[in-house]
Structure formats: C-alpha cells, structure tokens
Amino acid sequence: MPSADQLKERIEAALPGAVVRVEDLTGGGDHFRAxxxxxxxxxxxxxxxxxxxxxxxxxxVGGAIHALSIKTSTPGES
Amino acid sequence: MTNAEIHEFLEKAIGENNVMLFMKGTPEEPRCGFSLRTSGALNELDVRYAALDVLPDPRIREELSAISGWPTIPQLFIDGELVGGCDIVMEMYETGELAEKLGVEMPEGKEPAAPEVELPAQSGPIPLENRLD
Structure with missing residues (x-):
C-alpha cells in the first residue's frame, strides 16, 4: 500500500524542483490529496x-490509489 | 456489447450532450462523494446536463479513460471537451468560472452547497466500486 511519503517522493522525482505536499486523508493508504x-x-x-x-x-490511480485529489499551482501563483 | 461499441457509445454521448457528466451512481443517488460534489455543483447552477453511471460495467470506465486520458471518475465534458474531475470542477464552481463557461448566472449569495467528501470510515485496498453490486 502506498504511503503519502512515497507519493511525495515520486512526484518530486518526476517533476524536479517541485514543492510537494501529500496528505493521506483517511490513514488507509488509498485516499490522498497532493x-x-x-x-x-x-x-x-x-x-x-x-x-x-x-x-x-x-x-x-483508480487502482491501488483509489483517489488522488490534486491542487496545482506555479511558483508565481502561490 | 463489445468494447468498440462502448467506445463509440461514449464518444456519441460526449458529442451529443453539451454538458455530459460521467459519474458513479446517478445525480439522484451518487455512489461516491466526488461524484456527489460534482453533480451537486451542476445542480446548484441549475443547468441541464446528461449523466451516465459508469458502475454497471467496468469497461465503461476503461473506454472513457482511453478517450479522455483522465484516470478517475467523475469526468465532466462541456461542448465535447473534458473540463475536469471533481477538484477542477469544484474550483471552477467556486471562482464562478464554471457558471461563465455554462453561460448561467452564479446563484446569488450561494456557497457551494455540496457537502465535503465523506470518506469511508474503513477503507481497505479494494476499490470502492468492487464492493458495490
């Protein structure tokens, strides 16, 4: 089962320089918010x-990660 | 129905309905909190929309994602274009962008009435839809 930290690391690896925060919404390892x-x-x-x-x-997404809620912004916007 | 027939049916549904929502359950009986919020936003704006329940056959979801390149449900299409899933639709609802895109007035003084997503108290690794009949 994926953890919030694993998701964070994978997003950071795919988007170098990104600032990423991942939350496990239920503690169950399948509903995340990034x-x-x-x-x-x-x-x-x-x-x-x-x-x-x-x-x-x-x-x-849709499988092991049942739900991934996403909020994106660029450095200028945040 | 073959996968090709489902694919063709979905493309037709997207093409023929100006506002087309693919969801889990129906607007009357949503089967997932994300679908509830998304159809709730459309209901608040009082627009006519078509809705299709993806749950009866897993191939509906597979073929839909193949068309849209979007992995999750719900998916909202306006004028044949994917607008987004729950997060984007709710963000656009709150900023008034969705009302503008649909050519309707934002209801006055209304906060998004759709409730916060209710997450299952106990969530295991089995996707929700597999627990449903």
Whole structure:
C-alpha cells in the first residue's frame, strides 16, 4: 500500500524542483490529496497540470490509489 | 456489447450532450462523494446536463479513460471537451468560472452547497466500486 511519503517522493522525482505536499486523508493508504507547486505547470491548462501529476502514477490511480485529489499551482501563483 | 461499441457509445454521448457528466451512481443517488460534489455543483447552477453511471460495467470506465486520458471518475465534458474531475470542477464552481463557461448566472449569495467528501470510515485496498453490486 502506498504511503503519502512515497507519493511525495515520486512526484518530486518526476517533476524536479517541485514543492510537494501529500496528505493521506483517511490513514488507509488509498485516499490522498497532493498539493504541487512547479514551474513545469507554466503555460499549461489546469487539465494538463493535473494530467502531469496523474501521469506519474499511471494505472495505479483508480487502482491501488483509489483517489488522488490534486491542487496545482506555479511558483508565481502561490 | 463489445468494447468498440462502448467506445463509440461514449464518444456519441460526449458529442451529443453539451454538458455530459460521467459519474458513479446517478445525480439522484451518487455512489461516491466526488461524484456527489460534482453533480451537486451542476445542480446548484441549475443547468441541464446528461449523466451516465459508469458502475454497471467496468469497461465503461476503461473506454472513457482511453478517450479522455483522465484516470478517475467523475469526468465532466462541456461542448465535447473534458473540463475536469471533481477538484477542477469544484474550483471552477467556486471562482464562478464554471457558471461563465455554462453561460448561467452564479446563484446569488450561494456557497457551494455540496457537502465535503465523506470518506469511508474503513477503507481497505479494494476499490470502492468492487464492493458495490
């Protein structure tokens, strides 16, 4: 079962320089919330920003990771 | 129904309905907190929308994600374009962007009425939909 720290590390590895905060909402390892601040989001639509983060986990979202709630912003916005 | 037929059906649903929501359960009986909040936002804005329950056949969700490139449910399409899942739709609802996109007035003095997501008290590794009939 994934942990919030593992998710954080994987997002950070995929988006170098990103500031990432991941919370396990239930403590059950399947409902997470991730807040990601990254320069990579510059110029992307919200959909594309979220897809970048979902893309880190592929099929695991909806599977082992039942729910991943995402909030994205760029360094300028936050 | 074959996967190809489901795929074609979904593309048609997205193309023919200006506001198309794919959700778990129905607007009357949502089966997941995220779907509840998303359909709740549309209800608050008093717009007509089509909704399809993805739960009856797992292939609906597989084919939908193949079309949209989006892994989770709900998914809201407006004018044939994926707008987002629960997080994006709620954010757009709160900023008034959703009302604007739908060409409706934001209800006056209304806070988002959809309740906070109620998470299952005990959540195991089994995806929720597999526990449902």
């Amino acid at each position: 807040e990601v601040v990254s320069g990579r989001f510059d110029g992307l639509s919200r959909i594309e920003q979220h897809q970048l983060v979902y893309g880190v986990f592929g099929d695991e």
